[in-house]
Amino acid sequence: MATGPRVIYWFRTDLRLHDSPALAAALALDPAVLWPIFTWDPHYVYRARGGLNRWQFLLDCQNDLSESITKLNSRSKLFVLREGPQTLFPKLFKAWKVTHLVFEKDTDAYARERDEVVMRAASEAGVEVIVKSGRTLWDSDAVVAKHGGKPTMSISQLQTAGAKVGPIAKPIPAPQSLPNPGEMPVDFGQTPPETEPDFNAEQRTEGDAAYAKIAGPEGDFAIETMEELGFPPASTPHRGGETRALGMLEEILADKKYTATFEKPKTSPAAFEPQSTTFMSPFLHFGALSVREFYWRVRAVVDAYGKGASKVPESLLGQLLFRDMYFAAHAALGYSFTQTANNPYCRFIPWHLPSKVDAKTGLVTGEYHVDSTQADEWFRRWKYGVTGFPWIDALMRQLREEGWIHHLGRHSVACFLTRGGCYIDWERGCEVFEEWLLDHEPACNAGNWQWLSCTAFFSQYFRCYSPVSFGQKWDKQGAYVRRWVPELKDLDAKYIYEPWKAPLPDQKKAGVRVTGRGETQERGVYPKPMFDFNERRTACLAAMKKAYEVGLHGNDDKVLDGSWRKLFAGQDTEMMDEFESDQGERADHAEDDHPAVKAEPTGDEITPAKRSADEGSAEQHADKKQKF
DNA sequence: AAGAGGGTTGGTTTA
DNA sequence: ATAAACCAACCCTCT
Numbered sequence A: 001m002a003t004g005p006r007v008i009y010w011f012r013t014d015l016r017l018h019d020s021p022a023l024a025a026a027l028a029l030d031p032a033v034l035w036p037i038f039t040w041d042p043h044y045v046y047r048a049r050g051g052l053n054r055w056q057f058l059l060d061c062q063n064d065l066s067e068s069i070t071k072l073n074s075r076s077k078l079f080v081l082r083e084g085p086q087t088l089f090p091k092l093f094k095a096w097k098v099t100h101l102v103f104e105k106d107t108d109a110y111a112r113e114r115d116e117v118v119m120r121a122a123s124e125a126g127v128e129v130i131v132k133s134g135r136t137l138w139d140s141d142a143v144v145a146k147h148g149g150k151p152t153m154s155i156s157q158l159q160t161a162g163a164k165v166g167p168i169a170k171p172i173p174a175p176q177s178l179p180n181p182g183e184m185p186v187d188f189g190q191t192p193p194e195t196e197p198d199f200n201a202e203q204r205t206e207g208d209a210a211y212a213k214i215a216g217p218e219g220d221f222a223i224e225t226m227e228e229l230g231f232p233p234a235s236t237p238h239r240g241g242e243t244r245a246l247g248m249l250e251e252i253l254a255d256k257k258y259t260a261t262f263e264k265p266k267t268s269p270a271a272f273e274p275q276s277t278t279f280m281s282p283f284l285h286f287g288a289l290s291v292r293e294f295y296w297r298v299r300a301v302v303d304a305y306g307k308g309a310s311k312v313p314e315s316l317l318g319q320l321l322f323r324d325m326y327f328a329a330h331a332a333l334g335y336s337f338t339q340t341a342n343n344p345y346c347r348f349i350p351w352h353l354p355s356k357v358d359a360k361t362g363l364v365t366g367e368y369h370v371d372s373t374q375a376d377e378w379f380r381r382w383k384y385g386v387t388g389f390p391w392i393d394a395l396m397r398q399l400r401e402e403g404w405i406h407h408l409g410r411h412s413v414a415c416f417l418t419r420g421g422c423y424i425d426w427e428r429g430c431e432v433f434e435e436w437l438l439d440h441e442p443a444c445n446a447g448n449w450q451w452l453s454c455t456a457f458f459s460q461y462f463r464c465y466s467p468v469s470f471g472q473k474w475d476k477q478g479a480y481v482r483r484w485v486p487e488l489k490d491l492d493a494k495y496i497y498e499p500w501k502a503p504l505p506d507q508k509k510a511g512v513r514v515t516g517r518g519e520t521q522e523r524g525v526y527p528k529p530m531f532d533f534n535e536r537r538t539a540c541l542a543a544m545k546k547a548y549e550v551g552l553h554g555n556d557d558k559v560l561d562g563s564w565r566k567l568f569a570g571q572d573t574e575m576m577d578e579f580e581s582d583q584g585e586r587a588d589h590a591e592d593d594h595p596a597v598k599a600e601p602t603g604d605e606i607t608p609a610k611r612s613a614d615e616g617s618a619e620q621h622a623d624k625k626q627k628f
Numbered sequence B: 001a002a003g004a005g006g007g008t009t010g011g012t013t014t015a
Numbered sequence C: 001a002t003a004a005a006c007c008a009a010c011c012c013t014c015t
Helices: A021-028 A042-047 A052-072 A085-095 A109-125 A140-146 A155-165 A242-254 A256-261 A281-285 A291-305 A316-338 A373-383 A390-402 A407-417 A426-436 A442-452 A469-474 A479-484 A504-510 A533-550 A557-561 A580-590 A608-614 A618-626
Strands: A006-010 A033-039 A079-081 A100-104 A128-132 A355-357 A364-368
Touching: A006 A021, A021 A100, A021 A128, A033 A085, A052 A242, A085 A109, A100 A109, A109 A128, A109 A316, A140 A155, A140 A316, A155 A316, A242 A256, A242 A281, A242 A291, A256 A291, A291 A316, A316 A442, A364 A426, A373 A390, A373 A407, A373 A426, A390 A407, A390 A426, A390 A469, A390 A479, A407 A426, A407 A442, A407 A469, A426 A442, A469 A479
Parallel strands: A006 A033, A006 A100, A033 A079, A100 A128
Antiparallel strands: A355 A364
């Protein structure tokens, strides 16, 4: 056996060979053997929401990386072990006689906990751990330290703190060779994963064999397949991998004008095939593209372009700064950054469908209270793209099928679900994005939902996206809507954003009937709008004004113990209805009150009569509130 | 210290 | 057709 360091390089969200400070540090050890491994972590398989499209994208990234590793050393590849890292590593350290464990830092709240456990085990086993920052422009922990331990809540704060950390590191070239892997005995017992609760059970339709054997079905540490995971095929046309990412980057950079003059607010959310933005975000998420490689390559084009180049924050480089801002905010706050409860920086708004919070841990459980069956119906119609507003429905359908929509499209649907329509908790939308986005990043997703819902980062709640006008501004003829809502593809452009206004002869001519509430899959039927948007906008605006006046934040005692309701007493605006513990009380009034909002188990069957009774007028809600 | 100005990305009406 | 003014008015930073 060769002497020298016996190194595990643990790949996680850094599925690349180029510009990897952690991989460079591993190779600098001059290892006698180096095992590039990936551990199949039950947390992501069962406890985090992950849609088929993102699983496919991950597998693409792993396969591409593995091939690239094999090109550098025909005896090596990405070795995948099917067990949680917390239990696996202590066994690997012994069985493989490991001297060093090297990985890239991950500041995600779960990742930190996981890595703490692994590092403790390494310390007990006498294994040296090397962790290098490589996922962001600046080490997020260093940014936080230079920002007084506080989360970065604006671009200027991030820039100021970043400047104190130092210049953004220049990218490191990919290695030219890799050491051989050592022997890989796995004659120890496999610790079975916790499979309950399983947030992804619904999509696991083909029989879960993810953990059947620690080294995979053939015992060769192969990369998983969708079949092995129990998943049907993904629907997205977008494919992952470092090779693809670097190829796409070259194409972007080749268009110097596009790269240098990019202004995010001027890129169209209605553009498709191709989209108007770079589509680099899913690759950044999995680390298939280094953000510093992206930054410095763009920077070179911008610097050479000279006058006329766009500026931070609208520019391409500005977009990368936002990403670092959210990462540093998350690094500072941990789990509380991705929820309202116990988050001092997140405004409390009494939205419908609030998260259930575990009283012991203070963390959201992944379930929510149905305080209003009407709101729950709106939420489902929003999620599945049958709101009756074509612009919103097109976006949600593209998101579901492809795992990606333009940033401004995300603004539209997020505003619509929260402060500009449904008045539903941003955490509900955040969870749907978590499931469906290829580029889902816990920090960026939560941060952007807070931004759009005006609970943090942004507060001009009177700037409200119209589900009609905003789409029209970008796409008068409605090509985007026709692509994603084919029921409407032949409708006159006059009505494409408001099909309910189309006279019957026009509907007939276009082969569509605008009717119902999206409950049917029938061809040639498109639902009526689920509410009068202008009415809802007015109600939401008034409610936001009230919530801002009350001025509570997620960590306020009154929020955590429920006594916040007193501060909203007697007001006449939209807000969270009573639920559960309050239910005995509300039952007393239920008979003579408003039947449509009576607490019912998941009301799929809301009659039209009920619906009109509950159709969210502020007066009705006021009436109801005063009784309590 | 009060007030102006800025804040990646609104909508509608009027000139 | 484009641009400015208005809508009703948020928070934070800077001077």
